[in-house]
Amino acid sequence: MQIEISGIVCRYGTTPAVSGVDLTIADGEFLALLGPSGSGKTTLLRTMAGLETPEAGSLHFGETDALALPPNRRGVGFVFQHYALFKHMTVADNIAFGLTIRPRSRRPGKAVIAARVAELLELVHLPGLGQRYPQQLSGGQRQRVALARALAVEPKILLLDEPFGALDAKVRTELRLWLKELHRRLGVTTVFVTHDQEEAMELADRIVVMRAGRIEQVGTPADVYAAPASPFVYGFLGHANEIPCTITAGVARAGSVVLDEGVALPDGPAVAWFRPHQVELAPFVDGPALDGMLVDLHAIGPRARLTLDHDGALVTAELGVEEARRHALAEGHRCRWRPRQVRVYPRA
Numbered sequence: 001m002q003i004e005i006s007g008i009v010c011r012y013g014t015t016p017a018v019s020g021v022d023l024t025i026a027d028g029e030f031l032a033l034l035g036p037s038g039s040g041k042t043t044l045l046r047t048m049a050g051l052e053t054p055e056a057g058s059l060h061f062g063e064t065d066a067l068a069l070p071p072n073r074r075g076v077g078f079v080f081q082h083y084a085l086f087k088h089m090t091v092a093d094n095i096a097f098g099l100t101i102r103p104r105s106r107r108p109g110k111a112v113i114a115a116r117v118a119e120l121l122e123l124v125h126l127p128g129l130g131q132r133y134p135q136q137l138s139g140g141q142r143q144r145v146a147l148a149r150a151l152a153v154e155p156k157i158l159l160l161d162e163p164f165g166a167l168d169a170k171v172r173t174e175l176r177l178w179l180k181e182l183h184r185r186l187g188v189t190t191v192f193v194t195h196d197q198e199e200a201m202e203l204a205d206r207i208v209v210m211r212a213g214r215i216e217q218v219g220t221p222a223d224v225y226a227a228p229a230s231p232f233v234y235g236f237l238g239h240a241n242e243i244p245c246t247i248t249a250g251v252a253r254a255g256s257v258v259l260d261e262g263v264a265l266p267d268g269p270a271v272a273w274f275r276p277h278q279v280e281l282a283p284f285v286d287g288p289a290l291d292g293m294l295v296d297l298h299a300i301g302p303r304a305r306l307t308l309d310h311d312g313a314l315v316t317a318e319l320g321v322e323e324a325r326r327h328a329l330a331e332g333h334r335c336r337w338r339p340r341q342v343r344v345y346p347r348a
């Protein structure tokens with residue numbers, strides 16, 4: 001089911017939460033809403049579910065005006081961060097819940113519901129656990145039950161609000177892969193909220209980066225990572241370094257080092273951003289370098305992480321442990337370095 005969001009504005013009292021969002025989500029797409037706390041992700045998701053009413057804008061699911069429908073008529077399945085399972089019901093009854101509360105005319109018979117529950121338990125890899133209660137399951141298992149419950153009513157749209165937020169890192173990673181596979185099999189249009197850029201990168205077909213109630217950038221994970229539209233997006237997608245630079249006729253320089261030769265910005269001061277793995281240490285084959293004092297050096301598995309003090313700004317570099325060893329580095333040493341690649345933005 002395609003989702004068409006146009007000019008959505010939401011406010012809590014006088015607090016703006018979503019300030020004019022336009023977005024088209026394709027049928028079958030897996031879309032991540034990514035952004036810092038308070039950027040409006042959850043409010044936008046809840047608006048799609050019908051749990052918030054926007055003060056302006058329109059929302060269509062296919063040709064249908066979704067805002068004209070109550071939540072239970074929108075054909076959406078919803079999963080929250082904290083497994084909102086009914087504690088006094090078995091896993092099977094939890095999963096069946098959405099079907100059993102349907103009006104008699106649309107309610108399937110008991111045998112059909114039991115078969116559907118068994119099928120969903122298989123789907124979420126929990127066969128045979130239907131008679132347990134939620135407290136007899138691990139956190140990861142409870143989230144899978146929550147997902148099975150959301151899927152029971154065969155939603156056209158699945159809305160997930162930090163579904164793995166409360167779980168530990170290992171279980172999160174497992175469930176991510178599992179969710180990706182599930183989405184591939186079912187093809188349900190899925191929108192999920194996360195503030196974890198790695199989760200968004202790994203799962204989503206497209207990422208919507210939100211900031212203060214607005215969309216800052218929309219694109220595939222590769223696009224957003226390779227070409228962040230703003231320093232905000234750049235900084236949000238992973239560890240980032242920034243150094244001042246000067247632009248002259250489209251060439252960005254820091255000291256005598258040419259950082260980029262094709263900058264579409266006017267002459268004058270600007271800021272060059274780069275990632276730790278894009279830092280190169282001398283000896284280079286050729287060319288000038290920047291100066292830095294090594295203030296910290298430690299290895300994390302096969303990678304070495306260095307912190308350089310460059311004119312009072314701290315720059316993080318990351319290289320292979322072997323390469324770091326070849327440079328015979330030690331804290332307190334001066335290094336010559338340069339970024340291999342940068343993105344240049346106007347000075348804020």
Ligand SMILES: Nc1ncnc2c1ncn2[C@@H]1O[C@H](COP(=O)(O)OP(=O)(O)OP(=O)(O)O)[C@@H](O)[C@H]1O
Pocket residue numbers: 012013015016017018035036037038039040041042043044195
């Ligand atoms: N029930 C509420 N009452 C008043 N203000 C609210 C309410 N819910 C959210 N807000 C405010 O609306 C803004 C957007 O909140 P929202 O929860 O949508 O952001 P978010 O990006 O999902 O954040 P998080 O990642 O922390 O969940 C914030 O300023 C928040 O403080």
